[in-house]
Amino acid sequence: MVTDSYPVTAADVVRIYRYLLEHAAETILSALAEATEAGTDGFRQYVGIPDAANGLPWAVKQGWSCCRPARILHTSGLVGEGNRYVVVVLTSHPASVTDGVGSRRVTAVVSALRPLLGGGTS
Template identity: 65%
Template sequence: MRKLSGIFLVGLCLGAIGAVVVTAAHGNAAAPQPIAVTGIAVMSATPAPVSVTQATPTPSKSPATTPERKVDAAALAEIVRDGKVSAVVFDRVHRVATVSVGADRGYTSASVVKLLIALSVLEQDGPVADVQRMLSRSDDDLASRFWMAYGGTAIVTRWAGKLGLTGTRPPADPGRWGDTRITAADIVKVYQHLLDHKSTAILTALRNATERGSDGFRQYFGIPDAAAGRPWAVKQGWSCCRPARTLHTTGVVDEDIVVVLTEHPASVDYTTAAKRVTEVVTTLLG
């Protein structure tokens, strides 16, 4: 019995030593070391909370690093043969122009100036439904009525000053609102204002632009025809011939503001000119 008791005591001592070793091992497991995997620390146990700055993900790209789209200005000029073309695509997410061709070149506005007319009418609590009809159907009679009632050329000069439109000028003939001078860069600023200020009445009208204007002209050339099912909102312009044939397509496609202003020789019919404008937008949208 005494021999057995000695063995028993030795066993108890060894067991106690083993318990200490095991307990120490579990204590180390509560504070594991990080394992580097492709630069990311992976913990073998639940990690401690990290600060907000550490948890914030890094953006995949920034305005300064957003690449410009590869658009050949010469290729656009070839599409609008013997005419003029200016194009700007503005990325609203990164607040940068990804395409800019002839952005400061001047053009006759045609119906694009109705955007400024609409802003003036709504600012003075004018009839919303008529403003929307003027825009969605490009109604010239309503535009002429509003032009006379809400300031005429002062509409252009006032909004040019307010929005910083450096290339926009009122028409030489005060009665011809469609002869207002515009640039692609300035029209981008107009759309920025509409979108940033959530001009719902105007944007709704542009999203609901009818296929044919009030004069019967098909106004789905350019952005609508080229958008290929993507959401758009547009204000188009067309006129002839002082001295050139003018076709403009302006608006929003997805998150981009797209402005294409063109002039064509009077010898180029509207159908051909419209197809060329659509080809330009197709090139821009890729």
């Protein structure tokens, strides 16, 4: 159980992706590569990695919630040919921040990383 005393960190999420890659978890990785633009609740989940990938292949697991007490928007996944890079951006915004503003902020973080991911900038 995750509590305030033991939060999940970006490094923890990176370890999960490395485990999946090392153990050839193709079923899971394929599902992440087929993430739809809208979640089952209708939330637009192509923020962060999908919006900033600019033609690079990606496989993602997104996360969002609001507003107890903050707006949470996460993007995590694999980017590049052969799932070369693991990218994890975990964010917390004041509840007053809209989904649109928060989503643009998350995408801006990944866009800033884009030159490091190969294939030019977004």
